[in-house]
Amino acid sequence: MNIEPTELDLPASFLRDARLTITDQEFWKLRHFIHEHTGIALADHKRALVCARLAKRLRHLNLANYAEYYDLLMGRDPEGHELAEMINAITTNKTDFFRESHHFKFLTDHVFPALRASRQRRIRIWSAGSATGEEAYTIAMTVCESFQTITEWDIKILASDIDTNVLDFAARGVYSLESLQRVPEELRSRYFSKGSGTNQGFARIKLMLQAMIRFRRLNLIDGAWPMKGPFDVIFCRNVLIYFDKSLQRKLLTRFAEMLRPDGYLMLGHAEAIHGFEPIYRAVGHSIYQRRADIS
Numbered sequence: 001m002n003i004e005p006t007e008l009d010l011p012a013s014f015l016r017d018a019r020l021t022i023t024d025q026e027f028w029k030l031r032h033f034i035h036e037h038t039g040i041a042l043a044d045h046k047r048a049l050v051c052a053r054l055a056k057r058l059r060h061l062n063l064a065n066y067a068e069y070y071d072l073l074m075g076r077d078p079e080g081h082e083l084a085e086m087i088n089a090i091t092t093n094k095t096d097f098f099r100e101s102h103h104f105k106f107l108t109d110h111v112f113p114a115l116r117a118s119r120q121r122r123i124r125i126w127s128a129g130s131a132t133g134e135e136a137y138t139i140a141m142t143v144c145e146s147f148q149t150i151t152e153w154d155i156k157i158l159a160s161d162i163d164t165n166v167l168d169f170a171a172r173g174v175y176s177l178e179s180l181q182r183v184p185e186e187l188r189s190r191y192f193s194k195g196s197g198t199n200q201g202f203a204r205i206k207l208m209l210q211a212m213i214r215f216r217r218l219n220l221i222d223g224a225w226p227m228k229g230p231f232d233v234i235f236c237r238n239v240l241i242y243f244d245k246s247l248q249r250k251l252l253t254r255f256a257e258m259l260r261p262d263g264y265l266m267l268g269h270a271e272a273i274h275g276f277e278p279i280y281r282a283v284g285h286s287i288y289q290r291r292a293d294i295s
């Protein structure tokens with residue numbers, strides 16, 4: 001699991017490690033490979049970060065340098081095991097419960113009341129790029145708070161990510177008490193069970209929330225997505241920033257195809273979209289509604 005350090009955060013031992021000396025050519029090749037397989041566009045200033053994250057793999061595989069690592073990825077990884085490890089090492093998974101909380105308030109104040117008033121009983125929400133699950137569990141808590149008679153509804157949340165480590169973590173549903181700081185006390189006691197003994201300092205998400213969520217590996221750049229939709233709401237927050245403009249545009253179009261008419265797209269605060277007015281109408285801060293009249 002990675003949160004983004006600055007180059008200055010890298011320990012001196014890392015910088016002394018010969019494996020951290022990457023040549024221009026090795027960096028360009030790996031950067032191209034990563035882009036091709038994940039869509040993640042790595043600028044020049046991410047070089048030290050890439051080195052630090054992949055150095056763990058080099059050590060694990062006992063390789064001397066990045067050229068050997070690139071050769072392994074290209075020629076000696078037919079099953080894609082190392083590709084998966086490389087992706088897990090390279091992604092940035094920073095997230096939080098109730099991150100950008102105005103999105104959850106918008107669900108409570110606008111989206112859910114409209115759904116409750118409709119005849120629709122089926123509700124589908126997608127957390128695309130869910131990282132360690134905090135976003136999906138926050139959605140689930142917000143759902144439970146809004147729909148008192150939850151059993152009368154068919155509500156499912158898909159939480160997907162390219163990184164298999166974070167998905168395993170999310171599916172376990174165990175979080176440190178420290179990480180629950182942004183969860184209001186009342187919700188903490190309603191939706192988490194505190195651990196004791198060796199589990200002291202941790203809390204487990206209650207089954208009723210877990211049962212609502214399916215965690216699945218999904219690479220957003222894959223040509224065909226396995227689910228049919230339509231989704232009422234798609235969260236894709238703090239993911240598009242890692243992609244280049246052309247991939248961002250492609251994904252915004254594909255999200256629109258996955259949304260029901262009038263469905264909502266929640267983006268991260270730095271991901272305002274321009275040039276998509278015929279498809280989405282801005283209805284709040286980084287909240288977009290798919291126009292009903294597009295084909």
Ligand SMILES: C[S@@+](CC[C@H](N)C(=O)[O-])C[C@H]1O[C@@H](n2cnc3c(N)ncnc32)[C@H](O)[C@@H]1O
Nearest residue numbers: 038091093094095129131162163219220237238
């Ligand atoms: C910074 S986290 C955002 C987590 C959460 N959405 C939030 O805003 O708190 C970005 C996530 O996007 C995932 N990601 C990056 N590239 C991806 C891709 N091509 N397909 C699916 N997920 C991807 C990463 O693995 C990471 O967990």
